[in-house]
Amino acid sequence: MRIDCPDRTGGTxxxxxxxxxxxxxxxxxxxxxxxxxxxxxxxxxxxxxxxxGDRVRVPYQRASGGG
Incomplete structure (x- = not known):
């Protein structure tokens, strides 16, 4: 995924x-x-x-107690 953000070059x-x-x-x-x-x-x-996607979301939710 990519986004051009010329007014936000720092801090993203x-x-x-x-x-x-x-x-x-x-x-x-x-x-x-x-x-x-x-x-x-x-x-x-x-x-x-x-x-x-789910390959990251599911383990994160389990680790954080969210399901």
């Missing part, structure tokens, strides 16, 4: 990549973690992430 590394955001509850599904320049993008204004 480690942020969650969220889909299905509900603006009322401010909850959604985390599907990845954004990497920074050189670790997650070709330029400083591009952020990217590997998709982390």
């Amino acid at each position: 590394s480690g942020s969650p990549w969220v889909t299905d955001l509900d603006p009322t509850t401010r909850t959604g599904a985390v599907v990845g973690v954004i990497g920074g320049y050189r670790e997650g993008g070709d330029t400083a204004d591009t952020s990217s992430s590997s998709y982390s």
